[in-house]
Amino acid sequence: MPIYQNNLKEKKIDFNTILNKVRVFAPATVANMICGFDILGFAVDEPGDEVKMYRVNEPGVRIRSIVGDGGRLPLDADRNTVSACVKMLLNDLGILQDIGVEIELIKHMPIGSGLGSSSASTVAGLFAINALLGNPLTKEELMPYCVEGERLACGHGHADNVAPALMGGITLVRGGADLDIVKIPVPKExxxxxxxxxxxxxxxxxxxxxxxxxxxxxxxxxxxxxxxxxxxxxxxxxxxxxxxxxxxxxxxxxxxxxxxxxxxxxxxxxxxxxxxxxxxxxxxxxxxxxxxxxxxxxxxxxxxxxxxxxxxxxxxxxxxxxxxxxxxxxxx
Amino acid sequence: MPIYQNNLKEKKIDFNTILNKVRVFAPATVANMICGFDILGFAVDEPGDEVKMYRVNEPGVRIRSIVGDGGRLPLDADRNTVSACVKMLLNDLGILQDIGVEIELIKHMPIGSGLGSSSASTVAGLFAINALLGNPLTKEELMPYCVEGERLACGHGHADNVAPALMGGITLVRGGADLDIVKIPVPKExxxxxxxxxxxxxxxxxxxxxxxxxxxxxxxxxxxxxxxxxxxxxxxxxxxxxxxxxxxxxxxxxxxxxxxxxxxxxxxxxxxxxxxxxxxxxxxxxxxxxxxxxxxxxxxxxxxxxxxxxxxxxxxxxxxxxxxxxxxxxxx
Structure with missing residues (x-):
């Protein structure tokens, strides 16, 4: 799938059907898959991160709490990558001023482990806001926001962790900035x-x-x-x-x-x-x-x-x- | 398929069933397949080279004639790669002293074209001697002789042309000297x-x-x-x-x-x-x-x-x- 020319402002969000809260798990990932530096990766069933997201009356995006990070992650919504990505998405949808969202991030995996910790959190957050809104975006349309989260977290916008975290399975990321993501079959055993x-x-x-x-x-x-x-x-x-x-x-x-x-x-x-x-x-x-x-x-x-x-x-x-x-x- | 531990001397050759003559076509090949330098290649239906091989009484391997090479290829059986490879194979089978073979090489494709000209000739020759002998060797067992032919012809023993020429279709050659050849499916169109x-x-x-x-x-x-x-x-x-x-x-x-x-x-x-x-x-x-x-x-x-x-x-x-x-x- 060649990814995305977003015209997100054309997406219709029905404010009457937005959920009050949602809980999402996103998986850890093994980037590179040993020989495929920067292009291959796969998701695993465990560990992974969890996001609880609540709709609130006061507009804006806030971090309510973070558990399991040993105090290492910022609570400031503009500096935390999960909330920053959620804000970016709401802004592109044209509804950032119209909705209030609070986030609880529960980290079940260590930071700096080489298991795509930041990716799992970002993907969980973006999957959660999409679910809360009634899934207006496809996974392909969510992908650039996940990559942007990686850029905020790691200083470079690679998709080798976020691609398998979001798409599941084994993914090939080719084409660099063009972000051409190909799913590769997963042998059962x-x-x-x-x-x-x-x-x-x-x-x-x-x-x-x-x-x-x-x-x-x-x-x-x-x-x-x-x-x-x-x-x-x-x-x-x-x-x-x-x-x-x-x-x-x-x-x-x-x-x-x-x-x-x-x-x-x-x-x-x-x-x-x-x-x-x-x-x-x-x-x-x-x-x-x-x-x-x-x-x-x-x-x-x-x-x-x-x-x-x-x-x-x-x-x-x-x-x-x-x-x-x-x-x-x-x-x- | 991981290739070959040859114990060719254990192969039984039945001298009573050896053919008197055989005619073989081997295809030209497109090595690299554009992005797969030294590892990918595919065979094409045309052009290709042809070998006519005759069993004769006088032991040894000789070139009877070469057509279509503009006089560029050696007729000396030890310097011509087709006959040199056939000799090598017969020697490894332990029957070089016991059989006489004469070769006509008909080149239907230009030399130095980038289409695996030497590979097509070598593969045709080795496939022909194997057919003449009643196919004692599998294609996998013939492969190292084809690679040796490339070493004689081009100065380095790459399999990126001989692999598709011998196996047909699209081939992946990985593992360098270990010569691990993998067939890749061919889309119909x-x-x-x-x-x-x-x-x-x-x-x-x-x-x-x-x-x-x-x-x-x-x-x-x-x-x-x-x-x-x-x-x-x-x-x-x-x-x-x-x-x-x-x-x-x-x-x-x-x-x-x-x-x-x-x-x-x-x-x-x-x-x-x-x-x-x-x-x-x-x-x-x-x-x-x-x-x-x-x-x-x-x-x-x-x-x-x-x-x-x-x-x-x-x-x-x-x-x-x-x-x-x-x-x-x-x-x-």
Whole structure:
């Protein structure tokens, strides 16, 4: 789908049917999918973030509370990316002066984990305001606001996390600024075993480690792997997926930021993972596996290894989330 | 398919059933498929090369004649790549001393055209000896000999032409020396409109123009395009194929060797081609099109343009060849 020439002011919003409140979950995401730097990513069933959104009388958009961020995220509605994106959307719809919205953000996932934390929050917020308004926008029309949220949060407007968070499944983002997003089929038994070691790797630093220029020979290896991975996903060929999921470009630079990276990799591959690599810019790592059992075993062994080296960690074992964000029953 | 641990000496050759003669056609190929430098390629129905092979009493492999090469190819059986590869195969089978083979090579396509001329000849020769012997080898087992032929002919053992020439259809070659060849589905209406301008671009020179290092940002664009192309081929999504088939890495360097390249590109794209680019290392160019009619129109207009600029050319309009080499009825 080539995305969006928005004429949002032509959207009809029926103020009589706007909901009073809505609760939305949006999934964490594994950007890059090991070999597809800046173009591939997938969503997972857990973790993810939650937004509760309330319609109120006083016009404007406000953050009512944030839970689970350790106080790191701004409550100022113009600085918080969730509320800022919601404001932007309401402004483009021409109704920012006419509606009041308050947001509770419940973070179920760590910030700076390499799991698309900001994307999950932004997508949850935008999916929530759209649901509150009676879904006037398609997901494709919501996408540019999600990307803008990434620009606010990370300093660059990449879609590699927001695309799978919003669309669900495995997404290919090609065309850079043109934002051409292609859904790739999800093999049924594909599981992600994610381990988030408690070390800090800021995204900006991780990007700075990457060199501007790469050897053409490495690039050829990488795009052969990417083509093999896409073909393997279409054919549900787990062996081809496994042979193809190698990153010769980014991993060598970024792995040095992640303690025990190569030991974890050895554990993952020797215990049956199809592939192992960095999730986004890290420090989370992901063992892509065939079946839940392998993912469970691999993540447990990696956690044991980290623990023996004095590093605490979280783990998440999850199928690929094919749905993207969803409205949850409201619990006060 | 991960290719081949050959134990060819274990193959049983029944000398009583070896054919007296066989005639084989192998197709020309369009390597790179515009955006997939060194990894993608496809075979076409025409042009292609032909080998007639005869069993004779005197042991050894000899070239009886070559037609259509303008006297450029060696008749010496150790220097001619077709016979050299046939010898290598017979040697690995342990029967080189026991069988006599003579080869007529009929070239129906120009040498140095960027259409995999040497690959077509080598594949035809190896397919012919295998057919003569009663097909003891699978195509996968023949592949390393085809690659060796490329090494002899071009100085480097790439499979981007021989893989589609031997396997037919669209092939992905990943893994470099490990030679992991993946067949990609062929959309039914995909046609190639090829124009071969009568100018000389030696493959070795064309390779030397390419820089050792590339910008990571360009590489990301390219692998996004490659992933989009593979997805488009699986989904028969001609628009996605068209959006994805752009080469930002190799074309800018090589296009300068091909007179009127950008004028031809403009003609192709403005007349409905999905994409336009260099076939292999040129000077042939290819307009990838949906349907035969578009390919016919585009190639005719390109030929008219070249002619008006004093450049003669050949054209070939062809569906993607999905079969690869084939045995033809023998005509003396």
């Amino acid at each position: 594909l599981y992600a075993g994610i381990v988030f070691p408690q070390v800090d790797v800021p995204t900006r630093d991780a990007r700075q480690l990457i060199k501007d220029k790469v050897f053409l020979s490495d690039a050829v290896t990488q795009w052969g792997n990417i083509a093999g991975l896409v073909a393997g996903l279409f054919q549900e060929d787990y062996e081809l997926i496994s042979r193809s999921m190698h990153d010769v470009i980014i991993e060598p630079s970024r792995a040095i930021l992640i303690p025990e990276f190569y030991a974890m990799k050895e554990i993952a591959l020797s215990n049956g993972a199809l592939s192992f690599g960095i999730s986004g810019s890290g420090p989370s790592v992901v063992a892509v596996s065939k079946g839940k059992e392998v993912a469970e075993i691999v993540t447990s062994k990696i956690q044991d290894h980290l623990s023996a080296n004095g590093i605490e960690s979280f783990k998440y074992v999850s199928a690929v989330n094919v749905e993207g964000p969803k409205v949850l029953p409201f619990i006060d | 995909l046609y190639a409109g090829i124009v071969f301008p009568q100018v000389d671009v030696p493959t070795r020179d064309a390779r030397q123009l390419i820089k050792d290092k590339v910008f990571l940002s360009d590489a990301v664009t390219q692998w996004g395009n490659i992933a989009g192309l593979v997805a488009g081929l699986f989904q028969e999504d001609y628009e996605l194929i068209s959006r994805s088939m752009h080469d930002v890495i190799i074309e800018p360097s090589r296009a300068i060797l091909i007179p009127e390249f950008y004028a031809m590109k403009e003609i192709a794209l403005s007349n409905g081609a999905l994409s336009f680019g260099i076939s292999g290392s040129g000077p042939s160019v290819v307009a990838v099109s949906k349907g035969k009619e578009v390919a016919e129109i585009v190639t005719s207009k390109i030929q008219d343009h070249l002619s008006a600029n004093g450049i003669e050319s050949f054209k070939y309009v062809s569906a993607v060849n999905v079969e690869g080499p084939k045995v033809l009825p023998f005509i003396d």
